[in-house]
Amino acid sequence: MSRVYNFSAGPAVLPEEVLKEAADEMLDYNGSGMSVMEMSHRSKEYDDIIKTAEKDLRDLMNIPDNYKVLFLQGGASQQFAMIPMNLMKNGVADYIVTGQWAKKAWQEASKYGKANKIASSEDKTFSYIPDCSDLPIDDNADYVYICENNTIYGTKFKELPNTKGKTLVADVSSCFLSEPVDVTKYGVIYGGVQKNIGPAGVVIVIIREDLITEDVMPGTPTMLQYKIHADADSLYNTPPAYGIYICGKVFKWLKKMGGLEKIKEINEKKAKILYDFLDESKLFKGTVEKKDRSLMNVPFVTGDADMDAKFVAEAKKAGFVNLKGHRSVGGMRASIYNAMPVEGVVALVDFMKKFEAENLK
Amino acid sequence: MSRVYNFSAGPAVLPEEVLKEAADEMLDYNGSGMSVMEMSHRSKEYDDIIKTAEKDLRDLMNIPDNYKVLFLQGGASQQFAMIPMNLMKNGVADYIVTGQWAKKAWQEASKYGKANKIASSEDKTFSYIPDCSDLPIDDNADYVYICENNTIYGTKFKELPNTKGKTLVADVSSCFLSEPVDVTKYGVIYGGVQKNIGPAGVVIVIIREDLITEDVMPGTPTMLQYKIHADADSLYNTPPAYGIYICGKVFKWLKKMGGLEKIKEINEKKAKILYDFLDESKLFKGTVEKKDRSLMNVPFVTGDADMDAKFVAEAKKAGFVNLKGHRSVGGMRASIYNAMPVEGVVALVDFMKKFEAENLK
Numbered sequence: 001m002s003r004v005y006n007f008s009a010g011p012a013v014l015p016e017e018v019l020k021e022a023a024d025e026m027l028d029y030n031g032s033g034m035s036v037m038e039m040s041h042r043s044k045e046y047d048d049i050i051k052t053a054e055k056d057l058r059d060l061m062n063i064p065d066n067y068k069v070l071f072l073q074g075g076a077s078q079q080f081a082m083i084p085m086n087l088m089k090n091g092v093a094d095y096i097v098t099g100q101w102a103k104k105a106w107q108e109a110s111k112y113g114k115a116n117k118i119a120s121s122e123d124k125t126f127s128y129i130p131d132c133s134d135l136p137i138d139d140n141a142d143y144v145y146i147c148e149n150n151t152i153y154g155t156k157f158k159e160l161p162n163t164k165g166k167t168l169v170a171d172v173s174s175c176f177l178s179e180p181v182d183v184t185k186y187g188v189i190y191g192g193v194q195k196n197i198g199p200a201g202v203v204i205v206i207i208r209e210d211l212i213t214e215d216v217m218p219g220t221p222t223m224l225q226y227k228i229h230a231d232a233d234s235l236y237n238t239p240p241a242y243g244i245y246i247c248g249k250v251f252k253w254l255k256k257m258g259g260l261e262k263i264k265e266i267n268e269k270k271a272k273i274l275y276d277f278l279d280e281s282k283l284f285k286g287t288v289e290k291k292d293r294s295l296m297n298v299p300f301v302t303g304d305a306d307m308d309a310k311f312v313a314e315a316k317k318a319g320f321v322n323l324k325g326h327r328s329v330g331g332m333r334a335s336i337y338n339a340m341p342v343e344g345v346v347a348l349v350d351f352m353k354k355f356e357a358e359n360l361k
Numbered sequence: 362m363s364r365v366y367n368f369s370a371g372p373a374v375l376p377e378e379v380l381k382e383a384a385d386e387m388l389d390y391n392g393s394g395m396s397v398m399e400m401s402h403r404s405k406e407y408d409d410i411i412k413t414a415e416k417d418l419r420d421l422m423n424i425p426d427n428y429k430v431l432f433l434q435g436g437a438s439q440q441f442a443m444i445p446m447n448l449m450k451n452g453v454a455d456y457i458v459t460g461q462w463a464k465k466a467w468q469e470a471s472k473y474g475k476a477n478k479i480a481s482s483e484d485k486t487f488s489y490i491p492d493c494s495d496l497p498i499d500d501n502a503d504y505v506y507i508c509e510n511n512t513i514y515g516t517k518f519k520e521l522p523n524t525k526g527k528t529l530v531a532d533v534s535s536c537f538l539s540e541p542v543d544v545t546k547y548g549v550i551y552g553g554v555q556k557n558i559g560p561a562g563v564v565i566v567i568i569r570e571d572l573i574t575e576d577v578m579p580g581t582p583t584m585l586q587y588k589i590h591a592d593a594d595s596l597y598n599t600p601p602a603y604g605i606y607i608c609g610k611v612f613k614w615l616k617k618m619g620g621l622e623k624i625k626e627i628n629e630k631k632a633k634i635l636y637d638f639l640d641e642s643k644l645f646k647g648t649v650e651k652k653d654r655s656l657m658n659v660p661f662v663t664g665d666a667d668m669d670a671k672f673v674a675e676a677k678k679a680g681f682v683n684l685k686g687h688r689s690v691g692g693m694r695a696s697i698y699n700a701m702p703v704e705g706v707v708a709l710v711d712f713m714k715k716f717e718a719e720n721l722k
Contacts, residue, residue, distance in 0.1 A: 002389065002394055003388060003389065003394050003395065004393070004394030004395060006394070006395050006399055008399065008400070008401045008404075009401070010401070010599065011398060011399055011400055011401060011402060011599065011602060012399060013395070013399050014396065014398055014399050016388065019387050019388050019396050019398070020387075020388065022387055023384045023385075023387035023388065024384075026380050026381075026383055026384035026387070027364065027377065027380050027381065027384065028363070028364065032365070033363055033364050033365030033367070033680070033682070034364065034365060034367050034374070034682075035375065035380050037372060037375055037380070037559070037560040037561075037607065038367055038369065038372055038373060038374050038375050039369070039372055040369045040370070040371070040372060040683055041372060041561065043369075043683070073434040073435045073436070073439075073562060073601075074434045074435055074439075074584055075434070075584075075598045075599055076598075077583065077584050077597070077598040078434075078435075078582065078584040080582075080583070080584075081582030081583065081584060081585075082582075085582075108582070108583055111580065112580065192599065194599050194602075198398070199398040199601075199602065199603045200398075200402065200599040200600065200601055200602045200603070201434060201562045201563075201599075201600070201601030201602070201603070201604060202562075217580070219472065219473065219578070219580050221439065221441075221442030221443075221446070221469070221582075221585065222438065222441070222442065222469055223435055223436075223438050223439040223441075223442060224442075224582065236438070237436045237437075237438040238371065238372065238436055238553065238555050238561040238562075239561065239562075240434075240560075240561055240562030240601065240604070241372060241555075241560065241561045241562070242560045242561070242562070242603070242604070243562060243601070243603070243604075246398065319394070321394070321395075322401055322404070
């Protein structure tokens, strides 16, 4: 068996020791005589798995007691509808559009009420985060929405927007658990787990309790009501049980690594190695305004599409995979999530240096 | 490692060789150097996994070309809303209520239009299937809805209802792939996979193409539109990729076993062993009308709650787990899905005989 360095934007690399444990437990979890895949979600064993996962996540993020943690399905895309259907009491929300996913969220919300696009960076292919210190927040806005880290474009809000007292809702799919956050600054923090936590098919929603009400938009499907899932502790129906189990293992791994302060240090170290090289390289350059650079997703280009393709192909042969950039940015993108070891980034930069030396005329 | 005989109603037993393969491939799928959990859903490798899964399912069920196969999230519970939101063009549908899940589907549909309960077996704790040969089908009904196998109560439609030309929609969660079906008799066949196919978090929808339209109810979330998923071949957003991979392995296993004709034979054999014993036992008896007995879920009681509890406890000690019945029926329930080997049922009946000999005064 030979593992590659996997720079996929998601689904993405997972900690090797988590995968090893999962493999070891596949036929017999903890003496139960069955796989977690075969386990009733109402069983004592599974109850322990999901409760422990929630507790570990609460510990890691320091989630206050007045926030619920929900393990749901449908990905971030389903949250794009669920958020307005549950939270738009006045029928108004403000969206900051910093990429394709924020745009989709805004478009979906427009079906359910007045969704104002109060800022955007689409004018420059979403390569920066707009100034959000004094935006025209609607007096009636039920919430202000951001996508905190933009996977495709490689930008991140380094400072949260000034919502002027309105509830902040954030999609953190691609920066989930990459650094400490102050949960109290948000009404809702949510993300698909398939980038930085676990296998696709689980979305985690951390939501302040006062936002969970029965007063949802008429016609909201039962399964799209936060209250239904909150009241049932995410067991209203069968949850994506195996995915949650893997997430739980990743939470344990993060705790063992030293928690989010420590992970942030490592993530900053990894990102610095790559960005420092991009800043000095004569062949490669980053595509994002420096102040807004993501710690997780690092897009870069050579400026020559043929050279980009050559790089991606040679990198793949050398064991660095999924480096092709998103079609809307082109070039390359290295996603360096929590589970990407420092050695992976060092090895990538070494390879890039070698490629540069061979290819720079 | 010691595996138990797991009679869980779902999530439920999976073929041991499927789990072994999954464990073997956990760190390196097919020389890719990564787990399927870590794989981009847009990658060549994953495309092959999902396409092969679909093809094998089409082979197994002999699905005609004018039906789409969708791999979705949210379980059957989400389909309860998705079906009326997509199919109620006239705003009318007829529901046959043969258990808790059919009832929930009917209740959810009532939010979206006129959902007629045209038959029910609730008068006798859903212990039978009503006569559906000449029901008062609404002239304007967009579809007639059934839950084909009732997990909790252990009943199954042995004959499909006479829909008088209306589209039939069937929840087959607990009888999926348990025997051959004539797909052309249905407009929609769907089911959560966590009972008879794979891990929780995937729902498979087999839907006739003419039922897939843009003309959905106003306010239907994008993620709840069949057309969105059909047009994107289930890759509109990140699918529950690992779950689909396991389902694909189960499809391969079913083909190797000889397909659905053969599986039906085995399932009939297993069910006969258990039902024959129940019919002759002086201690245990089945709770369902004989003509409507499910091949998959077999509820039984002793008539004495203390004796039931004693049986469940002793069975567990002997390695027969998850035999406790659903609270609405009480007693016991043995779910004997495809992956439960004949030996498991034989061993259970042997244990029941022994228990009867020891406990019958």
